[in-house]
Amino acid sequence: LILLVRIAAAVLVTFALCWLPFLPDTSQALQVFRRIFPVARGLFEDKVANTWCSLNTLIKIRSILTGDSQLYLSFAFTLLAALPSSIRLLIKPTFWHFKLALVNSSLAFFLFSYQVHEKSILLAALPVCLLLNEFPFMSIWFLQASTFSMLPLFLKDGLLVPYAVTSVGYLFLTVYLLSPLNDRSEGELKLGTCGKLFFFLPKMHLACMMRWMFYISNALMAVLSILSVVLDPPPHLPDLFPVLVSTAAFLHFLGAFLHFNIVQFSELPTKKSQKKNN
Secondary structure (H helix, E strand, C coil): EEEEEEEEHHHHHHHHHHHHCCCCCCCHHHHHHHHHHHHHCCCCCCCCCCCHHHHHHCHHHHHHCCCHHHHHHHHHHHHHHHHHHHHHHCCCCCHHHHHHHHHHHHHHHHHHHHCCCCHHHHHHHHHHCCCCCHHHHHHHHEEEEEECCCCCHHHHHCCCHHHHHHHHHHHHHHHHHHHHCCCCCCCCCCCCHHHHCCCCCCCCHHHHHHHHHHHHHHHHHHHHHHHHCCCCCCCCCHHHHHHHHHHHHHHHHHHHHHHHHHHHHCCCCHHHHHHHHC
16 A cells, blocks of 8 residues: 555656646646647548548548547547457456556557557557567567558658668568578477468468468568658658658557557467466
């Protein structure tokens, strides 16, 4: 109880000090509040790789729904997406479930929350790094897609060369050090959850299929990166390449979200990871 009170006091004092410069002027305090919760800016702004921006290419959500309806819709989907993983963590509060809950909740917020920024994917990429030991294949794949999703932002800020160098270097380095593609079995690739989804495929075929999907995915990211730089979009489709990039990245993130949620509900950590966690 004493420790809890001390932590609560530290949080409240820190919070008060952060707000202290703005409290004398009510208009300034309201401006800060609007910046923290940018409701007036709409469901999404730039071409971010989340559900609403990708879905907007097919259904013009911002034209169909009012601003309040968009806010409520986003809140409901974010809550529903984060709830299963959070409940699982409450039922089984282990470090293994905690790491997976970090990934799943952060992806839920990125995919479904209101006014998401491209760089917010880093909040999901960080906990994914904690799973590199247990799931090297899926983690490497996700982190590569995370960098790719920010390509329009990199081009806007003149960071094409750092993006290209770090992406290629990361891919070669991680594949060489972790050797996620050298394994030949479903178990070695840590694809147990995928095996449940594709139960009709032999295990060897599943592992082969996932490796080829990894190759095709990286080739697609490379092609879209090159096209975004060397080609000018059609005049009637000025946002063609940013939309293609965000949609491709969204499909990667949605797949990772489903995968890690299934992992949390169906798989147990290996003895090796349990020993490390302990």
